[in-house]
Amino acid sequence: MEKLKTSLTRNNLVRLKAGEEILFSGDLHTARDQAHQKLVEIIRKGKNLPLELKNEIIYYCGPTATPKGKAIGSCGPTTSSRMDDFVEPLLKKGLLAMVGKGRRSKKVREAIKKYKSVYFIAPSGCGALLAEKVVAKKLICFGNLGPEAIYRLEVKDFPLIVAIDSSGKSIYEDL
Amino acid sequence: MNKKLMQNALENIVKEASFSLRKDVSKLLRQAYSREKNKRAKKALAWILDNAKIAKKESLAICQDTGLPVIFVEAGKDVTINSSLVDTIKKGVEIGYRKNYLRPSIVDPLRRGKSFYKGAICHLDFSPNIKGLKVTILPKGFGSENKSQLKMFNPTTSLEKIEEFVVETVKKAGPEGCPPFVVGVGIGGTSDYALLLAKKALLEKIDRPNPDKFLNSLEKKLLKKINLLKIGPMGLGGNSTALAVKIKKAPTHIAGLPVGVNISCHALRSATVALKS
Numbered sequence: 001m002e003k004l005k006t007s008l009t010r011n012n013l014v015r016l017k018a019g020e021e022i023l024f025s026g027d028l029h030t031a032r033d034q035a036h037q038k039l040v041e042i043i044r045k046g047k048n049l050p051l052e053l054k055n056e057i058i059y060y061c062g063p064t065a066t067p068k069g070k071a072i073g074s075c076g077p078t079t080s081s082r083m084d085d086f087v088e089p090l091l092k093k094g095l096l097a098m099v100g101k102g103r104r105s106k107k108v109r110e111a112i113k114k115y116k117s118v119y120f121i122a123p124s125g126c127g128a129l130l131a132e133k134v135v136a137k138k139l140i141c142f143g144n145l146g147p148e149a150i151y152r153l154e155v156k157d158f159p160l161i162v163a164i165d166s167s168g169k170s171i172y173e174d175l
Numbered sequence: 176m177n178k179k180l181m182q183n184a185l186e187n188i189v190k191e192a193s194f195s196l197r198k199d200v201s202k203l204l205r206q207a208y209s210r211e212k213n214k215r216a217k218k219a220l221a222w223i224l225d226n227a228k229i230a231k232k233e234s235l236a237i238c239q240d241t242g243l244p245v246i247f248v249e250a251g252k253d254v255t256i257n258s259s260l261v262d263t264i265k266k267g268v269e270i271g272y273r274k275n276y277l278r279p280s281i282v283d284p285l286r287r288g289k290s291f292y293k294g295a296i297c298h299l300d301f302s303p304n305i306k307g308l309k310v311t312i313l314p315k316g317f318g319s320e321n322k323s324q325l326k327m328f329n330p331t332t333s334l335e336k337i338e339e340f341v342v343e344t345v346k347k348a349g350p351e352g353c354p355p356f357v358v359g360v361g362i363g364g365t366s367d368y369a370l371l372l373a374k375k376a377l378l379e380k381i382d383r384p385n386p387d388k389f390l391n392s393l394e395k396k397l398l399k400k401i402n403l404l405k406i407g408p409m410g411l412g413g414n415s416t417a418l419a420v421k422i423k424k425a426p427t428h429i430a431g432l433p434v435g436v437n438i439s440c441h442a443l444r445s446a447t448v449a450l451k452s
Contacts, residue, residue: 061239062240063239064277070233073276073278074230078240101353103351123223124318125238125441127235127237128227129222144288147278161409172410
């Protein structure tokens with residue numbers, strides 16, 4: 001398994017192939033349904049985004065509350081397809097990659113190919129195991145959404161599988 | 176019934192359900208792991224088993240989706256049920272969620288906004304066979320709940336068509352619903368009741384045969400068909416798409432044959448407490 005110690009860049013991202021496993025160390029930004037809706041609304045109105053999306057990775061995740069003495073609570077991936085309609089405007093803003101669980105629409109696959117992005121899946125239903133891979137959690141924006149806010153997670157050796165690579169190839173072609 | 180004691184008992188089952196995998200579920204997951212030949216699916220099953228160990232040891236939720244709490248209350252003949260008793264139960268669940276840092280996952284369905292803890296769903300039943308109260312909590316995660324299906328069949332429909340519907344529902348659920356699944360099926364009653372039966376089926380011990388011989392063979396047949404779908408954990412393939420199928424039935428109307436399917440992810444969580452009156 002390849003260990004990616006530094007943050008992913010567009011250059012090493014395009015070399016990853018569907019099905020490949022990596023241990024990622026770097027930053028992930030959590031965002032799920034409501035945060036996506038807000039971000040895309042801001043883009044549509046031509047206003048300034050509350051965070052820089054360029055070269056960042058979005059993680060479809062809404063963690064539990066953080067127990068005392070821990071960096072984060074349980075924090076596994078949520079279903080990615082609910083975010084399908086919001087993907088393209090974010091990729092246009094330079095978003096590097098997405099992490100979630102499950103299949104994506106054809107439109108998302110095409111957009112991933114067009115923008116040279118990657119869609120990863122993380123162990124689903126394994127929020128406690130993934131919590132151990134998170135070193136720090138910081139609120140970035142939309143704090144009034146609670147678990148649906150955008151948090152920056154600093155992760156170490158976070159297990160990921162390439163589900164759709166930058167050529168648009170998916171591990172779910174038969175499903 | 177002492178309010179404080181009841182609330183404590185409720186807090187405890189919230190904790191138990193959220194942090195510790197059910198014994199029967201854990202047993203079938205371990206069996207699936209040792210049986211699985213597909214390397215990648217086996218690794219995903221190992222993650223699932225590790226996750227359960229970490230959750231228990233670290234008092235972390237098995238899944239960040241700590242669910243919409245569904246409460247099943249069964250009352251014996253020596254108990255008087257009133258609204259304040261139900262309020263006490265719901266309050267205990269709410270406190271349990273808060274105290275254990277579980278995720279507030281409940282919102283107004285249309286306004287959305289910031290999520291909260293209040294809003295557990297409570298089903299009441301009466302049983303002449305028990306004394307006191309039996310309270311069960313099923314924290315239902317929505318990755319799998321979103322995959323629920325109901326179909327109102329014609330009364331003359333063949334069993335094959337019903338089987339096809341169940342298998343197709345699992346196929347549609349795919350990797351998003353977090354396989355290996357436990358598939359609950361409710362046959363009969365009304366539309367709402369078929370779905371409630373399907374959910375209640377998830378509370379049965381999944382490592383035990385159905386006492387109804389016909390349903391037991393149907394469960395086995397469906398499980399075999401579902402595992403031929405090769406979805407597997409995280410959609411990585413292999414033979415572990417479902418751990419078990421559980422079926423419940425109830426009398427229905429001469430004009431109908433409702434079938435409900437309620438899917439649970441591999442983190443099928445529930446816990447029960449018996450309370451004396």
